[in-house]
Amino acid sequence: MTIFFVGAGLGTVADLTLGAIACLQTAEVILYDALIHPSLLDLAPAHCLRVPVGKRAGGAALPQAVINQLLCDYGHRYRRVVRLKSGDPGLFGRLQQEVEAVLSAGLAIEVVPGVTSALAAPLLAGLCVTAKDVSQSVAIVSGHAPETLPWSSLVQIETLILLMATRSLRYILKQLIAVGRSPQDGLAIVQWAGQPQQQEWFGTLEEYLNIADHPDMAPAVVVIGAVAQKRYPLARLDLALPALTSPMPDLPLSGQTILVTRAAGQASPFSQQLRAAGATVLELPTLEIVPPSSWQPLDTALSQLPQFDWLILTSHNAVNFFMQRLQQQGNDSRALATLKIAVVGEKTAQTLQAYGLVADFIPSEFVADALVAEFPVPVAGLRLLFPRVESGGRPLLAEVFTAAGATVSEVPAYESRCPQQADPTILAALQEGRVTTVTFTSSKTVKHFCQLVGAQAATLLASVQIASIGPQTSETCRQLLGRVDCEAQDHSLEGLLGALISRSLGLNLR
Numbered sequence: 001m002t003i004f005f006v007g008a009g010l011g012t013v014a015d016l017t018l019g020a021i022a023c024l025q026t027a028e029v030i031l032y033d034a035l036i037h038p039s040l041l042d043l044a045p046a047h048c049l050r051v052p053v054g055k056r057a058g059g060a061a062l063p064q065a066v067i068n069q070l071l072c073d074y075g076h077r078y079r080r081v082v083r084l085k086s087g088d089p090g091l092f093g094r095l096q097q098e099v100e101a102v103l104s105a106g107l108a109i110e111v112v113p114g115v116t117s118a119l120a121a122p123l124l125a126g127l128c129v130t131a132k133d134v135s136q137s138v139a140i141v142s143g144h145a146p147e148t149l150p151w152s153s154l155v156q157i158e159t160l161i162l163l164m165a166t167r168s169l170r171y172i173l174k175q176l177i178a179v180g181r182s183p184q185d186g187l188a189i190v191q192w193a194g195q196p197q198q199q200e201w202f203g204t205l206e207e208y209l210n211i212a213d214h215p216d217m218a219p220a221v222v223v224i225g226a227v228a229q230k231r232y233p234l235a236r237l238d239l240a241l242p243a244l245t246s247p248m249p250d251l252p253l254s255g256q257t258i259l260v261t262r263a264a265g266q267a268s269p270f271s272q273q274l275r276a277a278g279a280t281v282l283e284l285p286t287l288e289i290v291p292p293s294s295w296q297p298l299d300t301a302l303s304q305l306p307q308f309d310w311l312i313l314t315s316h317n318a319v320n321f322f323m324q325r326l327q328q329q330g331n332d333s334r335a336l337a338t339l340k341i342a343v344v345g346e347k348t349a350q351t352l353q354a355y356g357l358v359a360d361f362i363p364s365e366f367v368a369d370a371l372v373a374e375f376p377v378p379v380a381g382l383r384l385l386f387p388r389v390e391s392g393g394r395p396l397l398a399e400v401f402t403a404a405g406a407t408v409s410e411v412p413a414y415e416s417r418c419p420q421q422a423d424p425t426i427l428a429a430l431q432e433g434r435v436t437t438v439t440f441t442s443s444k445t446v447k448h449f450c451q452l453v454g455a456q457a458a459t460l461l462a463s464v465q466i467a468s469i470g471p472q473t474s475e476t477c478r479q480l481l482g483r484v485d486c487e488a489q490d491h492s493l494e495g496l497l498g499a500l501i502s503r504s505l506g507l508n509l510r
Helices: 018-025 064-077 095-104 117-124 166-178 205-209 268-276 296-302 316-328 346-353 368-374 396-403 424-431 443-453 471-481 493-504
Strands: 002-007 029-032 049-052 080-085 108-112 138-142 159-163 186-191 199-204 220-224 257-260 280-283 288-290 310-313 340-343 383-389 407-417 437-440 465-468
Touching: 002 018, 002 064, 002 095, 018 080, 018 108, 029 064, 049 064, 064 080, 064 095, 064 346, 095 108, 117 159, 117 186, 117 220, 159 166, 166 186, 166 205, 166 220, 186 205, 199 205, 257 268, 257 424, 268 280, 268 493, 280 424, 296 316, 296 383, 296 407, 310 316, 316 346, 316 383, 316 407, 340 346, 368 396, 383 396, 396 407, 437 443, 437 471, 437 493, 443 471, 465 471, 465 493
Parallel strands: 002 080, 002 108, 029 049, 029 080, 138 159, 257 280, 257 437, 310 340, 310 383, 383 407, 437 465
Antiparallel strands: 159 220, 186 199, 186 220, 288 407
16 A cells, blocks of 8 residues: 655646656546646546545645545555645645655555746746856745745845745735845746746836736746846747557447436536546436435434434435534534544545544445444444434444444434436437446435336346446345346445446456
C-alpha cells in the first residue's frame, strides 16, 4: 500500500514529469487539489476513483485533518493512491502534515517532484529572476499570512517571488515601502501561468497602489524587483507531445449497453463512469427515495442524542435524511459531539464529510457484516442509534449487536419504494435484446426490477450479463433471477465498475 505525492506542475499535461504521468496512468485513487486541470485526470484509468479535496483560496475546502484521514483510509484499501498537488508538492503544499499522517498509519510513501509556478511563471512571462548584475538573491514567500513576514529581512532581498498573495498584495507592498523598498521598484503579476488563459500585469509598486480597484488575478505569481522591469521575448515552445499511452482500439466497455437500476436521481455519477469506459448506458430507476411514513421515531431519538454512545449509518441516504432532519429541528453537527459515528462504505463517509463530520470507524469491507465483525469496541452495555430504511433492510446488524448486549434503537429515516411503472422504452430495449448487462446495487433493486418487469424478468435477462455490487445482492439475484454473472470484489460503485471492466478485458478476478 503506497501513497504517491505527485507534483502536477503548472496544471497541464505539457508540464508533467514522466514520473507523474506513470503514477496517474496506474492510479486506483486520485485525491486532487482545486487548481488541477481536468485533463490530468483523464490520464488515469477509467475505473480510477477521483476525489476532489479543494484547497483554493476563498473557496470551500476540506479541513486538512479530513484530507489526512482520507489519505490513510484510501491507503489501507487500495494499492496505488495518488495525492495530486499543484506545482511542487513540497512548496507551501502542506506535504509535511500529510506525510506524517500517512507514515503514522503505517503506509509507504513515494514523492514525485513537480515544476513549481514560483520559478516557471516568471520565466513564461519573460523574466529571468537571477539576471546577471540585476539579482543575486531570490526569496520565495507565502502571502497567506502576511502579518507574520519578516519585513526588515525581506527588503534586503533583490527579487521576491510571492505565492498566494494577490488578495493581500496591497498590504504587502505598503509594508515593503514602509521598511525601505522603493515605490518605483518593478512589479509583475502572472496569472494562470503556462495555461492558454495566462495573463500578465507589469508596472511598479506605486502604480499598483494607485489603482483603486485592481482586478483579482488569483491564482497568480507575483514578482517584485528590478528583474520585473527587464522582460525578454521568451516564447514558450509548443511541442507536439508524443502519445502518453499506448493506443487502444476501443475503451474497455465499448460495444456494451448497460442497464443501471439505481434510485431516481442517484444513477448519474455511476452512469457517467460507465460512459467514460465506452459503454452505452440506459437507466431504469427501481427505487424512489422518500421520507418515512412517520418522523416521530426519528424525532424522539434526535431529542435524546446524549443518551446514545454510537450513531450507525450504513448508506448515503441514511446520512442525508438523518442530518437534514437534525437541521430542520434547529440543530447542527455539534449536537452529535458526544457520539461516535460508524459508517459502512466510502460513499457514506464522504456524504458524512459534506456535513463537516468524520467517521470514527469504517469497516474494511463496505457491507454491514464487516461492521459487525470489525466493530472496534465491545458493544455490551452500549446504546446504538441506527437510522435506516423503513422497510426491506437486513436485520443482521441489530440482531447481532442486541445478542451481544447492546441496546439498538432502529428508527426509520427514509423509505425506498418501487416506482409505479417502468419506462416502456427500456422494456422495449430488453425485449429486443439490445441490453448486454444489467447492474444491481442492492437487494431492493433486484426485487423492484422483478416487480416492475413482472414474471418475464428472468426470461428477459436470459442472455444478459447480471452484475451485482456485493454478496447480499448476489444472493437475491440467484433467488429471483436464477444466477449472477459478475460480483464486485470491492462492494462499491467503483468496485462494480472495476468488475465490469475486468470481466470485459478477460481478467478472472472473481
